[in-house]
Amino acid sequence: METIMVDPFWTRLGLIVGAASTLAMFSFLWKENAVYRFFEHVFVGLGMGYTVAVTWTDVLKPHWWDKRIWVGAADELLAREEMGLWDPALWRGTGEILPLWGFLGIVGMFWYFQLSQRRAWLSRIVIGILMGSGAGLIFRRIYGLFFTQDGQVTKSFLPLLLPADSANVVRQWDLTLGALTACLILIYGVFHLRRVRQGIELPKRIEITTTASLCLGLALGTFLLSRGLVIAWNNGLIVLTLICVLCYFLFWEGGRRNRLSIGAATLGRWLLMISFGATFGSTVMARFSLLINRAQYLLEQCLNLS
Amino acid sequence: MKPNQPRWIYMAVALSVTLPFLAKIKMTMPISEPVQKAFDVVEKLAEENEGRERKKLALLVADWEPATMAEIHPQVLALIHHFMSRQIPFAILGFRPTGPGLAQDLAHSAAREWNAEYGVAWCNWGYKTQMDTTIQAMLTSFHTVIREDTQGTPIQDLPMMVGFKDMGDIGLVAEFTGSSGLLQPWVEFVHAELRTPILHGCTGVMESPVYPMLSSGQIQGFMGGLSGAAQYEQLVGKLGKGSEGMAAQSLAHLLVLGLILAANLKEFAAWAAKGTLWKR
Numbered sequence: 032m033e034t035i036m037v038d039p040f041w042t043r044l045g046l047i048v049g050a051a052s053t054l055a056m057f058s059f060l061w062k063e064n065a066v067y068r069f070f071e072h073v074f075v076g077l078g079m080g081y082t083v084a085v086t087w088t089d090v091l092k093p094h095w096w097d098k099r100i101w102v103g104a105a106d107e108l109l110a111r112e113e114m115g116l117w118d119p120a121l122w123r124g125t126g127e128i129l130p131l132w133g134f135l136g137i138v139g140m141f142w143y144f145q146l147s148q149r150r151a152w153l154s155r156i157v158i159g160i161l162m163g164s165g166a167g168l169i170f171r172r173i174y175g176l177f178f179t180q181d182g183q184v185t186k187s188f189l190p191l192l193l194p195a196d197s198a199n200v201v202r203q204w205d206l207t208l209g210a211l212t213a214c215l216i217l218i219y220g221v222f223h224l225r226r227v228r229q230g231i232e233l234p235k236r237i238e239i240t241t242t243a244s245l246c247l248g249l250a251l252g253t254f255l256l257s258r259g260l261v262i263a264w265n266n267g268l269i270v271l272t273l274i275c276v277l278c279y280f281l282f283w284e285g286g287r288r289n290r291l292s293i294g295a296a297t298l299g300r301w302l303l304m305i306s307f308g309a310t311f312g313s314t315v316m317a318r319f320s321l322l323i324n325r326a327q328y329l330l331e332q333c334l335n336l337s
Numbered sequence: 338m339k340p341n342q343p344r345w346i347y348m349a350v351a352l353s354v355t356l357p358f359l360a361k362i363k364m365t366m367p368i369s370e371p372v373q374k375a376f377d378v379v380e381k382l383a384e385e386n387e388g389r390e391r392k393k394l395a396l397l398v399a400d401w402e403p404a405t406m407a408e409i410h411p412q413v414l415a416l417i418h419h420f421m422s423r424q425i426p427f428a429i430l431g432f433r434p435t436g437p438g439l440a441q442d443l444a445h446s447a448a449r450e451w452n453a454e455y456g457v458a459w460c461n462w463g464y465k466t467q468m469d470t471t472i473q474a475m476l477t478s479f480h481t482v483i484r485e486d487t488q489g490t491p492i493q494d495l496p497m498m499v500g501f502k503d504m505g506d507i508g509l510v511a512e513f514t515g516s517s518g519l520l521q522p523w524v525e526f527v528h529a530e531l532r533t534p535i536l537h538g539c540t541g542v543m544e545s546p547v548y549p550m551l552s553s554g555q556i557q558g559f560m561g562g563l564s565g566a567a568q569y570e571q572l573v574g575k576l577g578k579g580s581e582g583m584a585a586q587s588l589a590h591l592l593v594l595g596l597i598l599a600a601n602l603k604e605f606a607a608w609a610a611k612g613t614l615w616k617r
Contacts, residue, residue, distance in 0.1 A: 324407030
């Protein structure tokens with residue numbers, strides 16, 4: 032690729048125009064004004080003009096005009112002339128390239144009938160084709176993104192406990208089941224402890240079972256947690272957020288509600304707010320980045336200050 | 338001008354953004370996991386290419402526009418420097434009209450530093466329309482979709498493309514965009530079918546929806562916003578506009594936090610003066 036040497040005059044002019052445009056856009060901070068409005072329209076016009084030009088040079092000209100219409104047709108005619116087959120009637124019968132691709136170009140142009148109120152229905156043909164193909168593709172895309180082996184929904188079902196060597200799937204499940212057992216034993220122990228505290232007399236063997244289950248549950252739980260606490264925290268947070276946010280959308284209003292569902296829904300609402308807050312923080316960062324970029328341009332490139 | 342007019346705030350923000358540049362402060366950042374993963378993916382491709390006669394390409398998908406170049410450009414430039422330093426050939430392709438042109442400018446500036454030749458170290462396949470169908474067509478018959486570069490040179494005439502058969506010869510797809518919905522086709526069609534690693538660069542606004550894709554393994558690394566660019570610059574060892582910008586970014590954030598705190602304190606003080614502070 033040839034290196035294009037730009038005349039310093041044009042470089043300087045470019046910098047001046049860039050600086051003027053930047054300052055004109057920032058003049059909106061003072062108040063809405065004609066200069067700002069002018070440069071806003073210039074920006075939109077430039078974007079649209081560039082899009083039209085690059086669509087022609089990069090897409091339509093090389094792939095449609097050069098290959099299918101102009102050169103394609105010329106090559107076809109040349110070949111026929113060499114073979115002594117140049118005959119318009121024959122061309123109509125066998126030369127399929129030009130009419131087919133030309134027809135597609137005409138159909139594509141129907142898009143612009145949107146500008147006519149009477150003939151707008153013609154533009155719907157093109158829009159319908161694009162929407163139909165888009166809808167067909169989107170079904171596959173949604174399934175692939177959410178429900179396949181790597182899908183986001185599939186990957187939301189996470190084990191709450193993971194051993195240090197998390198590649199070992201069998202051990203992960205062993206430990207997850209172990210953790211569930213530990214929880215059940217603990218719940219049993221706590222349930223009976225409450226009854227003892229309430230003064231309800233229980234047989235001796237129940238008391239022994241209660242103490243033993245509490246100790247066993249705590250020991251097993253501590254052992255399992257010590258094997259995979261770090262990863263379990265992240266997975267647990269994801270699963271908790273998933274369930275609570277679902278509860279928020281399902282149980283926040285109406286329907287059957289109890290203290291558990293209301294509590295989960297409230298927590299879900301807070302978790303959503305935290306997530307929106309993080310997104311908003313990123314948005315603020317993005318906006319500042321735009322300002323920083325313009326400051327860099329004005330200070331470094333235009334004024335050569337740093 | 339009243340002291341509570343927003344123009345004072347604008348002025349303070351302008352100062353907070355410009356002062357770090359005048360003081361030439363460059364900030365180092367702690368490296369986050371997504372950025373480290375992105376760096377590791379490129380390193381892995383470089384290691385795979387070592388000793389291979391026909392190197393696998395990286396595909397740099399330029400889907401950003403001038404409105405988002407403030408955040409995306411430092412990311413892409415850092416990545417291009419990484420490609421060139423590790424001698425990974427890359428091709429530019431875009432589904433937004435302005436993207437390939439903007440990426441080409443960056444590639445030119447980096448190529449001057451690394452003395453990298455067009456056609457050997459990098460090339461530009463230009464702008465294409467209809468992302469989903471084009472990607473699917475590239476998977477089934479690559480050479481009917483990508484025939485020539487933006488200069489009109491047939492791609493098989495470029496030295497880096499000699500022997501290039503199909504999408505399987507692409508070792509990494511790096512998609513950079515400030516818009517939503519442009520990463521998914523690569524994940525769905527290219528990663529799902531060929532397991533090609535996907536790397537993503539996006540604006541700060543777009544970061545949140547990308548995390549689930551990273552944790553589910555649909556993409557292999559990403560850098561978000563100016564902060565992601567600054568971290569990648571550090572990893573590559575070439576501090577640029579991202580690292581410069583982060584000093585200004587941090588000062589501006591501190592200013593915003595200070596303003597939020599001050600406004601809250603002012604409101605609390607007003608409630609306290611009215612005696613309604615504890616009644617709310």
